[in-house]
Amino acid sequence: MWYPATLKNPQTATTFSCLRQFQNLNCLGKLPVYDYYKALEIMTQNRQREVPKDRYRVLLRVIFQWRHLKMLKRAGRCHAQSGIDGTARGECAMDCPACPQPEKNLPDNWKEAGPEFAFLYTLFIAIDANFRLRNRVVSNEHRSPILGDGFAYIVPSSPYKEHIKQHVDQEDMSSCSGFQAMFLANSRNVQGLRVSGMAGICCARHRVWRPSGLGDLQKGERYCNVDFVFWCTIQDEEYLCIVISYDISCQWSRNFWQRMSTLTSDFKFQFTRSGVRFMVPKFHLRAHQPDCHTRFNFDYAPGCGETHGEVIEEGWAQSNKAAAQTKEMGPGTRAQTLDDIFGFHNFRNIVGLGGLCFSFLEYMLICWTDKVLAKRLVSAAKEFDQHYRDFKQFDNGLERSIGRKQLNEWDKLIRTWEKDHDAECPYEEQKGMLQSY
DSSP, X not given: OEEESOSSSOOOEEEHHHHHHHHHHHHHHOOOHHHHHHHHHHHHHHHHSSOOOOOHHHHHXXXXXXXXXXXXXXXXXXXXXXXXXGOOTTTTSOOOTTSOOTTTTSOTTGGGOOGGGGGGGEEEEEEEEESSSOEESOSOTTTSOOTTTTSSSBOOXXXXXXXXXXXXXXXXXXOOGGGHHHHHHHXXXXXXXXXXXXXXXXXXXTOOEEEEEEEEESSXXXXXXXXXXXXXXXXXXXXXXXXXEETTHHHHTTTHHHHHHHHOTTHHHHSOGGGEEEEOOHHHHTTSOTTHHHHTOGGXXXXXXXXXXXXXHHHHHHHGGGHHHHTTSOHHHHHHHHHHHXXXXXXXXXXXXXXXXOSHHHHHHHTTSOOHHHHHHHHHHHHHHHHHHHHHHHHHHHHHHHOHHHHHHHHHHHHHHHHOTTSOOTTSOOTTXXXXX
């Protein structure tokens, strides 16, 4: 099959197999169009000993259209009654099948779950900024239009720009002392750049990028950018709780509800204050001030298990390979390329997750495969009994030495602090605390 270079009287065409091959090489190996075209040119020249006619710009135009049409095809938009124009924001993105999704993979009574089972229906997301995916002031939206604006992973450009215009004078987020030098470096050297980086959001457990979870940064990492991207990716969704992993949660969480109310008046009714919890990824936590080491620690958060919040860094490691080629692209080509790359990564991650296990029989059937969820289930099943036995031995030893009454008081102190972090923190060592026991 052939893809024509023009709609009227085409004289040049590209085979579907060629386009499929390039798309896989570009999404996986980040091979630029120019390098791929030069390779085809050299292979052709070696065979016919003549330099073929230049078809580089034709290939650029065909690939630009091909990415857009393939995205719509995979999302089934061509068969929708509303057509392509009726595509909703983020509808062409792939959702994480392992994360809770109302009306898809949750029971009918999930809203009635008690506190001990609320973690099953909690959404874990990771937020981070990437300053490698820059873009120079090259071309414009007239010469390089955005096809399917906001259809997949990048937020819609028009409302995003209108929101940014209202916060032109907003400064970067201040941070703990360990990040001061990094923030200053990222805020500088933006001359000649249309985009200084990207803010991204993915699920914090399975590294699947969220629909409408990516947005361009203009100068540093500002509240207005991250707020809008966060609001876009959770808008119109409902969860018992959202756990947010962000390396500067200690700053972003301040005045969070006030800023969200400027974006939508329904946010405070959709998510109560107890329904949004802020964490700092485990690796980044040690660079924060001591006050952050308990309040934003995954290890002290009930229902978080072994979540570390660093998976988004692994996702950036894949997309950073495309930084060199997207830096010199026009706005439309860049958006189309990044949507395609992030969609490819999501598809590969979802395939690698394997089947979800809902019974021991299903677990036995898939545990032999090299799948991520199966490996985690095997590890959790083995370690649960071991950790339970170790804890019971430790608990019985403390009971013999200091008594059950003291242990109950400590347990009450912990539960009080978990409900209200303004209460006395049992994990912070107080002066003379060790000597009192």
